[in-house]
Amino acid sequence: MATQAEISRTYDWIDEIFRLSMGEHGDFTCAFYDGDYSKTLEKAQADKHEYILNGIRFHAGLRVLDIGSGWGPMLRAVESKAGEAVGLTLSPAQARWCLKRGLKVLLQDYKTTDPQKLGMFDGVVSVGAFEHFCSISEFLAGKQEQIYQQFFQFCASVLPPGGRLYLQTMTWGKAVPDPGLIEREHPAGSDEFHLKLATHFYPGSWLPSGLDQMKKCGEPSFDFISSNNGRLDYIKTLTEWGKRANKFSFKLLAAKVKLLPRYLADKEFRTQLRFVFNGSQSEIFKRNLFSHERMIFEKR
Numbered sequence: 625m626a627t628q629a630e631i632s633r634t635y636d637w638i639d640e641i642f643r644l645s646m647g648e649h650g651d652f653t654c655a656f657y658d659g660d661y662s663k664t665l666e667k668a669q670a671d672k673h674e675y676i677l678n679g680i681r682f683h684a685g686l687r688v689l690d691i692g693s694g695w696g697p698m699l700r701a702v703e704s705k706a707g708e709a710v711g712l713t714l715s716p717a718q719a720r721w722c723l724k725r726g727l728k729v730l731l732q733d734y735k736t737t738d739p740q741k742l743g744m745f746d747g748v749v750s751v752g753a754f755e756h757f758c759s760i761s762e763f764l765a766g767k768q769e770q771i772y773q774q775f776f777q778f779c780a781s782v783l784p785p786g787g788r789l790y791l792q793t794m795t796w797g798k799a800v801p802d803p804g805l806i807e808r809e810h811p812a813g814s815d816e817f818h819l820k821l822a823t824h825f826y827p828g829s830w831l832p833s834g835l836d837q838m839k840k841c842g843e844p845s846f847d848f849i850s851s852n853n854g855r856l857d858y859i860k861t862l863t864e865w866g867k868r869a870n871k872f873s874f875k876l877l878a879a880k881v882k883l884l885p886r887y888l889a890d891k892e893f894r895t896q897l898r899f900v901f902n903g904s905q906s907e908i909f910k911r912n913l914f915s916h917e918r919m920i921f922e923k924r
Contacts, residue, residue: 625833629717632736634692634815634822639713640763641673644758645906648829649670649693650692650693651669651697651751652695652752652855653672653694653751653862654672654752654792654854654861654916655668655669655671655672655857655860656668656669656671656672656857656918657671657855657856657857657860657861658671658675658852658857658905659701659856663778663822665833665861665864665865665868665882667888668857668861669697672759673697673698673701675852675918676698676749676751676790677701677705679788679790679833679849679922680746680747680749680787680788680789680790681788681921682702682705682707682746682747682748682750682881683705683707683902684705684707684747684755685707685724686702686707686708686747687707687708687710687739687743687744687745687746687747688702688707688708688709688710688711688745688746688749689710689711689742689745689747689748689749689782690702690711690712690748690749690750690907691707691711691748691749691750691753691779692711692712692713692714692750692751692752692753692754693711693712693713693718693722693729694713694718694751694752695718695721695722696711696718696722696725696727696729698711698749698751698771698812698815699711699722699727699728699729705729705858708728709727709728710728710729710730710742711727711728711729711730712729712730712732712733712734712764713729713730713731713732714731714732719731723757723850724832733794733863734775734778735774735778737778737897738825738924739778739781739782741784742782744782744783744784744858745783745787746784746787747783747787747788747789747790747791748779748782748783748787748788748789749789749790749791749854750789750790750791750792750793751790751792752792752793753793753827754775754791754792754793754832755793755794755795755831755832756826756828756829757771757772758771758772758829758830758832759829759830760828760829760830763803763830764803765775765800767833768830768837769840769841772832772837772838772839772841772842773841773844774920775841776841776844776845776846776857776921777844777845778790779845779846779923780845780923783923784923785923785924786922786923787917787922787923788849788919788920788921788922788923789842789846789921789922789923790918790919791838791917791918791919792854792916792917792918792919792922793831793832793838793921794831794858794914794915794916795831795832795833795834795835795838795915795916795917796831796832796833796834796913796914796915797855797908797909797911797912797913797914798912800833801819801913802921803818803823806819806820806823807820807823815911815913817914818904818907818911819905819908819913820907821895822881822884822904822906822914823833823895824895825890825895825896825905831914833918834915834917835851835917837915838919839919842921844922845923845924846921846922846923847917847921847922847923847924848920848921849919849920849921849922850919850920851917851919851920852917852918853915853916853918854916854917854918855909855914855915855924856909857908857914857916858909858914859906859909860914862905862906863906864902866906876879
């Protein structure tokens with residue numbers, strides 16, 4: 625699993641820039657266009673919240689756990705409908721921001737969290753965190769499915785029979801690549817070139833192979849209910865993020881200037897920025913190197 629330091633390296637530097645671009649509780653995950661690309665990004669993100677809450681059969685008074693809660697968009701969505709939401713995150717910047725806004729967030733790894741201390745929940749959601757749960761070294765050691773099974777077991781431990789889990793994650797697309805080949809030097813613009821940048825943007829993370837693997841890992845505790853593929857939605861989401869991140873404002877400019885010393889001193893950081901700003905992130909979805917799944921499971 626990506627360590628807290630690796631999660632911080634991916635998300636903490638973008639904290640202020642992302643919030644200034646997307647709003648205080650912006651979604652750093654794929655929006656829900658579902659084929660209707662005339663929607664605004666804000667509408668598509670709100671529709672995602674509705675899709676998730678409907679998927680776990682949420683109603684007022686229910687208690688929801690969000691594993692990988694980011695800047696709190698799902699926590700806010702639950703609370704806006706008179707529910708109770710608790711989030712888990714490994715990003716100190718995200719945790720600080722949510723706590724300042726009165727949201728219930730714990731700076732904890734779900735793997736070391738005591739389910740009894742958390743208590744029971746009526747639903748569990750995890751939006752965009754699952755891709756960080758298995759590292760490249762764990763994949764190479766053959767531990768990937770064991771790690772995913774432990775995740776489903778944890779979710780089952782805090783849900784009653786009939787309780788639902790919503791899981792949204794990037795996956796590998798047309799093929800699972802060879803980690804050893806990715807780390808070699810590749811021509812600019814090649815599939816391997818874009819994948820190498822992706823592994824540096826998401827250090828310590830290796831994606832699930834696809835829907836079938838996740839259904840298999842959930843089987844001991846969960847029935848699979850449905851899935852919705854969001855690969856094309858992610859391309860549209862990234863396009864809209866780019867428009868907002870490049871829109872001029874003095875606050876946004878100041879936030880970017882703060883990163884200049886790190887940019888000059890940190891080669892790995894420059895690689896991360898290259899992934900974001902040279903189009904690689906969109907390209908890996910366009911080429912179906914990455915795909916994306918939205919899944920609903922129900923505890924037996």
